[in-house]
Amino acid sequence: GAVVSQHPSRVICKSGTSVKIECRSLDFQATTMFWYRQFPKQSLMLMATSNEGSKATYEQGVEKDKFLINHASLTLSTLTVTSAHPEDSSFYICSASGRGRGEAFFGQGTRLTVV
Amino acid sequence: GNSVTQMEGPVTLSEEAFLTINCTYTATGYPSLFWYVQYPGEGLQLLLKATKADDKGSNKGFEATYRKETTSFHLEKGSVQVSDSAVYFCALSDRGYSTLTFGKGTMLLVSP
Numbered sequence A: 001g002a003v004v005s006q007h008p009s010r011v012i013c014k015s016g017t018s019v020k021i022e023c024r025s026l027d028f029q030a031t032t033m034f035w036y037r038q039f040p041k042q043s044l045m046l047m048a049t050s051n052e053g054s055k056a057t058y059e060q061g062v063e064k065d066k067f068l069i070n071h072a073s074l075t076l077s078t079l080t081v082t083s084a085h086p087e088d089s090s091f092y093i094c095s096a097s098g099r100g101r102g103e104a105f106f107g108q109g110t111r112l113t114v115v
Numbered sequence B: 001g002n003s004v005t006q007m008e009g010p011v012t013l014s015e016e017a018f019l020t021i022n023c024t025y026t027a028t029g030y031p032s033l034f035w036y037v038q039y040p041g042e043g044l045q046l047l048l049k050a051t052k053a054d055d056k057g058s059n060k061g062f063e064a065t066y067r068k069e070t071t072s073f074h075l076e077k078g079s080v081q082v083s084d085s086a087v088y089f090c091a092l093s094d095r096g097y098s099t100l101t102f103g104k105g106t107m108l109l110v111s112p
Helices: none
Strands: A004-007 A010-013 A019-025 A032-038 A044-051 A067-073 A076-081 A090-097 A110-114 B003-006 B011-014 B019-021 B023-026 B032-038 B044-050 B056-059 B062-065 B075-077 B086-093 B106-111
Touching (some): A010 A019, A019 A032, B023 B086
Parallel strands (some): B011 B106
Antiparallel strands (some): A032 A044, A032 A090, A067 A076
16 A cells, blocks of 8 residues: 655644644655544544645634644645644544545554643 | 444454454445554554445455444454454545544454
């Protein structure tokens, strides 16, 4: 299968700072990328969908000004958690799909801890 | 809206035991159903899928049958191995592969 790399795998930041998480498709062009959030013992919740070169579509209840998503190229999407607070601590995971690919491929996930 | 319910874990088994992880769903229309597996430190990988009623998905000794009448997609394996230890997610999509609704995940721990 195709490879999606997510970085960093783990990050600890201070409250009020911003954190950027990268999601890269290593061997295919990702026309669409998805960002999920997972709380402990909960489902993966879709936060937003981004298509290359256009604005992300956010799911209901997700603050677009807090979770900035950029999908500037066919191999890279970034999620920036702005002015992070402890309640933003969670596991964030991306997935990517491309033309002609029948499934979305997932990154390894990022564990964010805000202290 | 769509939802997926799967049994809570962890499920702890000895090697060569029979595995069942239950999954039921609620959806409008006729969704496609998936099982994903997440090994420690890795991303989710598609394990198997079924796109219509009575389809059976299978891979690596795992299988699941799409049961419309019971809205279920239970995962089974006849003889688990230590290397099967992972978290298993049941998921559905009514808009193609990419837009997925996940269950909470079930951790499987297999001991020698």
